[in-house]
Amino acid sequence: MMAETQRQEIVTEPQSRRVTYCGVCSLPPEYCEYGGTVKKCQDWLQKNEPALYDTIWSPEALEAATASLSVEAQKRAAKDAQKKAAKAQAAEAKQADKLANSHIVIKRIERNKKKFVTAVIGLEAFGLELKKVAKDLGKKFATGSSVTKTPSGGEEIVVQGDVSDEIEEFLLEKYKEIPEDNIELVDDKKKKKAAAAAAGAAG
Amino acid sequence: MFKKEIPPAPKSKLKSSVQRGIRQSILETYPLLARHIEEIIPKKASLEQMKLPDRAALYILDGEPLFWEHDDFEPLLPHLKLVHRFPEAFPSIRIDRGAIRFVLSGATLMAPGLTSPGGRLPAPRDVPEGGEGADEEGRWSRELKKGEPVVVMAEGKVEACAVGVLVEGTAEIKEKGKGPVMEECHYLGDGLWMLSTD
Numbered sequence: 001m002m003a004e005t006q007r008q009e010i011v012t013e014p015q016s017r018r019v020t021y022c023g024v025c026s027l028p029p030e031y032c033e034y035g036g037t038v039k040k041c042q043d044w045l046q047k048n049e050p051a052l053y054d055t056i057w058s059p060e061a062l063e064a065a066t067a068s069l070s071v072e073a074q075k076r077a078a079k080d081a082q083k084k085a086a087k088a089q090a091a092e093a094k095q096a097d098k099l100a101n102s103h104i105v106i107k108r109i110e111r112n113k114k115k116f117v118t119a120v121i122g123l124e125a126f127g128l129e130l131k132k133v134a135k136d137l138g139k140k141f142a143t144g145s146s147v148t149k150t151p152s153g154g155e156e157i158v159v160q161g162d163v164s165d166e167i168e169e170f171l172l173e174k175y176k177e178i179p180e181d182n183i184e185l186v187d188d189k190k191k192k193k194a195a196a197a198a199a200g201a202a203g
Numbered sequence: 204m205f206k207k208e209i210p211p212a213p214k215s216k217l218k219s220s221v222q223r224g225i226r227q228s229i230l231e232t233y234p235l236l237a238r239h240i241e242e243i244i245p246k247k248a249s250l251e252q253m254k255l256p257d258r259a260a261l262y263i264l265d266g267e268p269l270f271w272e273h274d275d276f277e278p279l280l281p282h283l284k285l286v287h288r289f290p291e292a293f294p295s296i297r298i299d300r301g302a303i304r305f306v307l308s309g310a311t312l313m314a315p316g317l318t319s320p321g322g323r324l325p326a327p328r329d330v331p332e333g334g335e336g337a338d339e340e341g342r343w344s345r346e347l348k349k350g351e352p353v354v355v356m357a358e359g360k361v362e363a364c365a366v367g368v369l370v371e372g373t374a375e376i377k378e379k380g381k382g383p384v385m386e387e388c389h390y391l392g393d394g395l396w397m398l399s400t401d
Contacts, residue, residue: 016288016289017287019287019362026396030361034391080304
């Protein structure tokens with residue numbers, strides 16, 4: 001019956017309400033139980049909004065909430081919640097795994113004997129926005145820097161000039177979530193001879 | 204309709220004439236918002252639009268999502284964050300506890316969730332002109348028609364959990380007691396909810 005009392009207060013005072021949202025799952029805290037990260041949400045709420053925590057997760061409130069459901073429905077809901085939590089956990093584990101396994105390749109590509117461009121491949125695996133990073137890199141090194149599509153379908157950042165070492169340093173400095181071991185420097189020379197040989201073989 | 208995550212798109216400023224039009228249609232669709240309209244869209248403010256997939260669009264003011272619309276749906280629908288700010292200004296129905304988890308995973312809202320003891324459908328009664336509202340039990344003061352926008356509250360919860368357009372009038376729902384009530388809605392935790400608008 002809380003909804004009604006609150007609603008009436010508003011009628012007398014036409015101002016918008018401020019709703020607190022959960023810092024973990026972003027839902028209003030009373031809906032955290034459906035978010036799949038219940039445990040974390042509870043901890044967050046207890047820490048940040050102890051008063052709200054008490055109204056939602058106190059034993060009395062929980063009992064009142066489940067009393068209206070039949071035993072069977074309760075069981076089903078519990079099972080559902082379990083499944084959701086398991087799913088969320090699996091997704092998290094997968095994410096961590098992916099992060100550990102993904103590599104960033106910084107490639108120095110020879111463009112014209114003395115001129116180079118540097119391609120950075122694989123940043124998106126770390127949840128970075130390529131466009132923003134490209135802009136930052138361009139600013140940092142005062143060179144052209146763009147996001148280009150690779151033939152294989154992905155996207156990479158291409159920075160003009162040979163700045164591979166600096167990029168590595170910059171990335172490690174700015175994005176602490178990238179482990180140093182996951183950055184790889186590659187030197188990519190134009191394979192004129194190889195290309196010519198291939199052409200010769202074909203002809 | 205926003206089951207999938209929505210990739211953030213660039214925002215663009217709206218022409219002030221378009222903004223006036225939107226303001227007008229908001230007032231037409233939601234007369235109860237009239238006394239809050241200055242707080243929602245101040246005259247001086249400049250509204251921004253973000254284009255979403257499937258020809259949908261979201262209107263944003265200072266990083267706060269306000270309304271969204273879809274080509275096929277005529278009315279502008281409020282973002283749930285706005286509903287949470289002005290819950291009394293939107294026609295509402297209520298679902299029982301058992302239905303919450305289905306709605307929050309994007310299922311079509313079905314009639315039994317509303318007709319059961321925990322659910323609430325409008326109960327027509329006499330109210331003063333322009334004084335629409337929900338009674339203590341959460342029943343709206345007039346029957347809602349097919350195609351009307353409606354906010355879905357939930358049994359035992361304070362905040363609304365979904366918003367959408369009725370595919371069946373509330374009178375028919377009471378009569379039939381089964382079948383879909385609301386399709387393609389915006390619910391807590393969906394793509395639109397998760398979309399960052401800063």
